[in-house]
Amino acid sequence: MSLVVIGSVAFDGIETPFGKVDKIIGGSGTYISFSSSYFTKSVKLVGVVGDDFPQEKIDLLNRHGVSTEGLQIKAGQKSFFWQGKYHLDLNSRDTLVTELNVLADFDPIIPESYQDCEYLILGNLTPVIQQTVINRLRKRPKLIVMDTMNFWMEVAMDDLRQTLKMVDVLSVNDEEARQLSGEYSLVKAAKKIHEMGPKYLIIKKGEHGALLFHNNEIFFAPALPLEDVFDPTGAGDTFAGGFIGYLAKTGDISFENMKTALIYGSAMASICVTKFGPDALESLTQDQINERIQEFVDLVQFEISLP
């Protein structure tokens, strides 16, 4: 059994109202791997970096139990770089720089040792690459989770539609769900997106929490109100990593267990945003995660006995 993660492994330049870092490691594959590694030690990463990517961070991933056999290192090339600036509300941001570099012609390689993949999470990349990874796995995983973004809806909608048919869970934010479905109401949007393929839909609403839709059932996981959010970069990927990590750990992909997985994902995201980049995810203890989970329990639990 293993959890295969595909996503970008990259550098980010980040400016928020609370500070600025010129260059810090990031990328969906990085955040998902760190986050899920707190739940299962069989995380296997597929991605590509240039030889400018620090070996010590690859070593750190390995110490977290993440296999990087599927992480290609391209000699003489540069890693993907994104630079952005967040607005005061931290819900919106401007992209200042996007340098594809090694991602421009990324051809994912699935090592033989990854063929035991039972849980697959496709971090945000082109829908074609996401599809390629599914096709290169000899056995269809038990669960495929896919993240995407509005950009692909604009430039690669046909590819995106095809990939959507191949996955079980789609994870998008509220604006993306509206754009993908053409519906303003998220309940109506969920129905249309279910028809496109994914039986489960997660709609992330940032500081307003996340919704999980399946058939006519809805579950809501709140976000933890925080005194200070330093950097929301990677929060959605960290959330997804906690979600699939918990499912892989428990081996239970029922809707009921997905609810709990969503709370774990939210807890991991709420930790991620307290520091820049993935810093807060690099050395967590089980006690710290449990404490955060307890805060979620306290936040939403209430007593009602209906007559």
Place this chain on the structure above:
Amino acid sequence: MSLVVIGSVAFDGIETPFGKVDKIIGGSGTYISFSSSYFTKSVKLVGVVGDDFPQEKIDLLNRHGVSTEGLQIKAGQKSFFWQGKYHLDLNSRDTLVTELNVLADFDPIIPESYQDCEYLILGNLTPVIQQTVINRLRKRPKLIVMDTMNFWMEVAMDDLRQTLKMVDVLSVNDEEARQLSGEYSLVKAAKKIHEMGPKYLIIKKGEHGALLFHNNEIFFAPALPLEDVFDPTGAGDTFAGGFIGYLAKTGDISFENMKTALIYGSAMASICVTKFGPDALESLTQDQINERIQEFVDLVQFEISLP
């Protein structure tokens, strides 16, 4: 024991993306009274209308168990009128017309039969009128809940500060909490607002739910994701009415019981928005309310056993 409600009793003209009504009854006092009447039959309304206000709606309030002895009817004068148009997201709206009419020189009268007031809710009105009502009650109620809006922060901040010192619970929306405190983070805003007087703070976030703050504790009540929201007018007042109605019914003003009260308030609000004006609140059954409550339980309950 009684629950005294003060607020506007009025006409609204409402346009939403789903329809338009030129004139329908509304006002904070109306919504709070209808909503709380499903929990306790000792609701007593303080307000003022012109003789254009339909007697049948006053009779309807009475049949709901709401005393209107404190509702002044001004012969030859017109009721307060508000007209507004909602944007597509229903979270923002433009006010097109405000006619104060009888509200311009409203002097609240507290009938002798209202002096047994144990629960007082001050719907949105000038802070001076809200204060006057508190001062005209011979005995300080067990719990005073106050609603207000950004308009008073702009034109009557000193009065507002004084009134805030006299109440237990303040109910505002997220933008109002930010404006009142000067803090963007709602957790920080809550701390500052606590210092202004209210020991309990409710921050309403519309479709994103509501937060209850007390000391360092936070509780979150979600909003129910709905397929169609027809008209959000009065949702906040309906919410407040369910909240205080449940507290009055149970006689328990502990933080734990306030959590449950918040869920009841959210349930009532989620019903209110499915029809224009207060239509959906006029003839509910206990079963309908219980069904809605069950939807909230299903929406947020999850199983976690921490090691």
